[in-house]
Amino acid sequence: MLPDRDAAEEAARELGERFGTEEQARILREALAGEDDAEDAQWLVLLADEDDRLDPAALDDFAAEYEGWREEP
Incomplete structure (x- = not known):
């Protein structure tokens, strides 16, 4: 989330490019639950990694560079 x-x-x-x-x-x-203000929205970057090719720790570091975090479904 960003x-x-x-x-x-x-x-x-x-x-x-990086991965x-x-x-x-x-x-x-x-939008966050219960919030009407667009300022309260989070932005998600969605990417399927069905082959488990991407390193979760590297993705965590990448997300942190953008002041975000990684979540798994």
């Missing part, structure tokens, strides 16, 4: 759309778009581009992913990461806005 704090704003610009960070999410930049992270999605950089993710493919050599074939699939393009998608971004998605997620």
Whole structure:
């Protein structure tokens, strides 16, 4: 999760370059429960890693560079 759309778009581009992913990461806005203000939305960068090819620790570090964090489904 990332704090704003610009960070999410930049992270999605950089993710493919840094980790050599074939699939393009998608971004998605997620409003926080009970919040009506758009300022309270979080931005997600979605990327499927069905082959478990990506290192979770490296992804955690990557997300932290954008003031975000990684979550698993």
